[in-house]
Amino acid sequence: MPAYFLEIAIVLLGLGLLMVDAFATTLDRRLLGHLGIAGVAAVLAGLVFGVDSSASEPLWGFYATDTAALFYKGLALVCTLLVLVLALEYAPVLESYRDGRPGRRGLGEFLCLPLFLCAGLMWMASMTDLLGLFVALETVTITFYVVVAYMRRNLGSLEAGVKYLILGALSTGFLLYGLAWLFGLTGQTNLAAIQTVLVDWKGDTTPLLFTMALLMVGLSFKVGAAPFQFWIPDVYQGAPTPITAFLSVGSKAAGFIVLIRLLEPLLASPIRHAVLLMLGVLAGATLIVGNLAAISQSNFKRLLAYSSIAHAGFLLMALAAGQPAGGVSPNGVVALYLGTYLVMTMLAFAVLVIVRKAGGSDELTAFNGLSQRSPFLAFALVLAMASLAGVPLTAGFFGKFFSLVLIAGAGQWALLTVAVVAAACGFYYYFKVIRCMYWNDPVSEAPPLVFSQLTRVAIILLCVAVVVLGVYPKPLTCLLAP
């Protein structure tokens, strides 16, 4: 089966569920979520077992089915699956901020929209043409505009929606302008054709530099790189938590696949050094801003927001190395990093959703004494925090280690120093969460933590993944070799 059947299947699934939501008036909306999960799982199985990637240039060269594309499609699917599980768990909170009769508060649509996000992300992973790339990106961004502001009665959610809309539109403008310049300079929309033109670029490099700057600005917004990271904490904090998780993982992964695909022709052009320098500066600034700002956070969602900025810094650092070192390639390290980042971030958000539902707050104080209220959840969150901090033998270590190896291989000692200090800051702010859970006592009459068996299974699987990937990262290393 050609790979693009997968996107079609996801879109059809989403449309079908929307129809059911619209016409089946008495149905329990949770069923839509379960159907969605089953459907996504089926498509994931199709991706793993049934994709024929041998067909060369399907869809007139718009669409790539290389390993990278398939890898990021898998990432999008797993991410969507977990977001749907979280969304089901989060449903009571969501409904408390919506109008209407109980059971008629838009839960159905909320459970369908991630599927369209997923389709956009999967499409984006395969796009090798500027037009397709932009359309896929907008599919994702516009869907995010809707779901970020979904909790209509919550001021935070509305604020997040407006901020995301305005800044997202602005960044899209930059990106589109950059794409227009790229087309104007090369006369091509296909990335491979653009690369052919740029490799032999003999003219003035100023327009190329301008193009690069525009693209970088646009994409820095998407991946959350400093100094374009200002929207992240507010939007993350305000958005419904499952959507925050999606933003944090899916949106970031999408930003990086686009970045990698767009950089490829530029890195082959005469401005290669300027591109790498720019990436290095962005990486350093992002590492510093993300890690230093995270230190003082007292809200868990904001903490995770800054943590996502910090991780964007490490990812950019891997790209800024620009060349393979020690048997690993930058693109492969980014893929490995994003794969492990998905697992550990989703684990953290899963625990957050449960604690938020029981305690009504995202503050760190809500986690006080979690080890006494639920040793299971506390242990899961310890694993997530250890992994995010990059403690060895957890999933998060390999990505960090290899990005350090890459940057050391490139001989960029200043950036390496920044990265070491930044990672050391991580030990403080991630361990702050562990401190709350184990050192502090819970508030008296803390409500019980209730969660479904589905969520329990998801958390157990994520815990296993964090530990197993920490010693056996092979499932995520298909792109690693240079």
Add this chain to the structure above:
Amino acid sequence: MILAALIVIPLLAAVAVAAGAPARLTSLAAAVLNAVLTVAALMAFKTGEVGYQLAATLFTVLPSPDLKLSVGVDGLSLVMVLLTALVSLGAALASPSTVARGSLRLYHASVLLITAGAMGAFVSTDLFFFYAFHELALIPTFLMIGLFGTGDRRTAAWKITIYLGLGSLILLAGLAALFLNLGGTTFDMAKLTVAAQTTPMAAGTQSWIFLTLLIGFGILISLFPFHSWAPQAYACAPTPVAMLHAGVLKKFGLYGLLKVALPLLPLGSQSAWVLNLLLFALLGNILWIGLVTIAQRELDLMLGHSSVMHMGYIFLGIASHHLIGLTGAVLLMFAHGLSIALLFFLNGVIRSAAGTTHFDRFGGLAKQAPRLGLMFGLATFASIGLPGLANFSGELLVFFGAFKNVAAGGTLWLPLATILALWGVVMSAVYGLRAYRSIFMGQPGANPATVPDLTTTGLLTALVFVIPLLLLGFFPNLLLDLVRPALAALHG
């Protein structure tokens, strides 16, 4: 497979404890089993043969770069395994069966994780896992000190975590640079050693990488001026953690220097400016921290400082770059690990009974608690380097080695540093004997604290440490014969 079992048993025990097995019994059983297996490994080990023995590759993590979970021991790592087995046995015996706050299962599972990490670091023959296993202790230590510690435990827990976190990241950067400069294709330590010999790096590169490793390892070892986390953390930590940390985990950094930094960076470790920096730092450990130790009025802080101070001698042995000094350093690592663990154990006994360790509250305790007095005396004498106990031979060899180096044409700063370092022996005697006198001799002061004598378990725990200390005090060759071939092979 014996070596793999040494890691797996504490890990499985930790899981079992977390799942609800009887905590103290399980951790004790795991420690005893590990001690038995260590003895089996000692029996199976062929002294005098070069290279890794009992080696096994458990699985391949990545084919490229070559990254495997593989285990094996040479004489040096076997000694460290023995140290870990002994100290963890003592720590398991010293672990309580009830705790005032937090959960007992968390307590024992954390101790077991620390043990597993230390074992893993010493038996790994892959640079990656050598590093990774050591970090297994990070979170359990943080939880243990912050939750079960005494005094200003939270500050101490933060300090040790951030210091050691930063130290291990600097170390990681250094190891990454080392890996890349040795070809960047394998993490296998044996292959890296071959690469270092066949295609040596430029001396300048070696110096910089060695300095990075020295700072990284140095933070973990509490090398002056990166030591300030150690005394407070040890003073506040619950007894088993203090024993394991001061006794074993601190030795990881020294082991790393001996096993990785020196053999892989022969030119860097002997470059004059790096060596002079090291000499300056180790004199800071011995003289400066020695004076600070003398000024302490509380037993736990005094022990914490003294353990920092004694690192100076081991560094001196390493700086000597002479086989005699290096073997002395290893013997001293082993002996110090045992003696400081024993002292922290006895400190824990005193603190839990009296609620304080301030010298003013004690006096004449040897009459009340003769067994405690005897054991404490032996531990103190070992620690200050009295003949008949293992530390003495170690210190002696370190000083001989340092002078020998000069005879072989080494740096001239070394004898000067050695002569200054010798004064540390006097300082040790001052604070060690004074602590013994104020607690166990003389008359109880006003408002004296009462401490019951060691129980049978307590005595047993102390004997775990005292017997090897005495044995090696009289027969240091038991250990030196094991270590010498390994060090000779590593350092040419």
